[in-house]
Amino acid sequence: EVQLVESGGGLVQPGGSLRLSCAASGFTVSSNYMSWVRQAPGKGLEWVSVIYSGGSTYYADSVKGRFTISRHNSKNTLYLQMNSLRAEDTAVYYCARVVAAIHDAFDIWGQGTMVTVSS
């Protein structure tokens, strides 16, 4: 079965760090475009970052310089390292597969992991 399972969310103080993980099954992370999307409580979807199969990475301006997307090929896992966290980073974070063949649509999503930034 093709699926994504996120973990690593939790409560962190402003200025702190957290690393999210997204374990994939049924397909190979390194052969696909993979992305993180977040959703603040009661708000809409906000794209955060993408890593392409060739390794190129891109970020939303709101997280650039603070967040780092990466992958571990042998573990078939995607990561999001989040540093210098702010209250406005509080959200459910989803990982998703982006499929170039279907015009860069996000076809598989994880269940999400909640990140709360608060003192």
Place this chain on the structure above:
Amino acid sequence: DIQLTQSPSFLSASVGDRVTITCRASQGISSYLAWYQQKPGKAPKLLIYAASTLQSGVPSRFSGSGSGTEFTLTISSLQPEDFATYYCQQLNSYPPSYTFGQGTKLEIK
């Protein structure tokens, strides 16, 4: 970056109704436009990609159309399970980034 504006933001309808949601881009875009459905507490689900292609497993009452700056998602006959929030999404080519519309919440009348 190109902005996406959905209308309406809220829509009240009844089972069996035909509804249309519009997504307008701030400038012309290719067909890199997708639609998603999200239910409370759940991850989004891909409905349509390339503006008009139905994702596998999605009921045929969902359809998409449009080009340039205006795109629509139509549900031909609302079913109880269709009450949810819908988002459009597009790709900004360079540097690569992705934009979502603000969402349309479809509620039962």
